[in-house]
Amino acid sequence: MILLTVGTQLPFDRLVRLMDEIAPSLADPVIAQIGRGSYLPRNMTWHRVIEPVEFERYVADARFIVSHAGIGSLLTAERHSKPIILFPRTCYLGEHRNEHQMATVTMISGRPGLAVANDETQLRHAVLNPPASQTPQPSITSREQICNAISAFLDTARRSS
Amino acid sequence: MAVASGGGHWDELMLLHPAYAGCDVTYVTTFKGMADRDGIDAALLLPDANRDNPGDAWRCLVASVKLIRRHRPEVLITTGALPGLFCLIVARLLGARTIWIDSIANYEVPSLSGRIALPFASLWLTQWPHLAKGRKRKYCGALL
Secondary structure (H helix, E strand, O other): OEEEEOOOOOOOHHHHHHHHHHHHHOOOOEEEEOOOOOOOOOOOEEEOOOOHHHHHHHHHHOOEEEEOOOHHHHHHHHHOOOOEEEOOOOOOOOOOOOOHHHHHHHHHOOOOOEEEOOOHHHHHHHHHOOOOOOOOOOOHHHHHHHHHHHHHHHHHHHHHO | OEEOOOOHHHHHHHHOHHHHOOOOOOEEEOOHHHHHHOOOOOOEEOOOOOOOOHHHHHHHHHHHHHHHHHHOOOEEEEOOOHHHHHHHHHHHHOOOEEEEEOOOOOOOOOOHHHHHHHHHOOEEEEOOHHHOEOOOEEEOOOOO
């Protein structure tokens, strides 16, 4: 099974429609979370919002994930060691409030377990040749560093109150 | 008190767990299902809001004021977005120490909410070294 998600907050009909067109040529069924989109898929099982507990089960079962370039999707794929194909929203097509999803794919492209697609050709290619089952490697030391900075601030706050 | 909207903001907040191990934390979010997923049963809820919908934003602001006045946190940490900003400002005005963690999604410029939060934040962290500026906008590592 392949899981498609565009998050739950904003519509992203361009990606949903493209995946719906690609779905019949795939061996696996596609399950889609389409949020507030107005395009209703014909070739995929779809839900507007999948409850997070259930969503985790879908992620665990999926061969790979196709998603808008949201940090939540990226971190979810990482938690489950699933490959992910990111298709960024663009601001100039009215798909988000600014171009931060384009920036997200710029900063993370090249990581293992991850592919980026910006149009139909790239998406089709990525879905037919998904990235290998490696996860984007989180920088553990960087994660510890930010947590330590917050801990240190909390310690100081505690001592001075 | 730890505040984040549902979705990526909440996922980032969850990765900060080790930072406040041992503290008595009240969680606040906009999407109860995500708190349930992470086994946080007692999360408080705020209505979701973004800057495209002034009506929702107003309702969220009023709810944030009520929530912060009722719970009076000593420290408030948030990863955004707009509901987190409201809580941070109100908490600061009531004397709390406040921490703003700008989402890792903000790579080119800090988020608008983050920029507004700056004067109200006791600690303000970006997750990109090139976005650190002056004494206030600090970089101390990242979650991704």
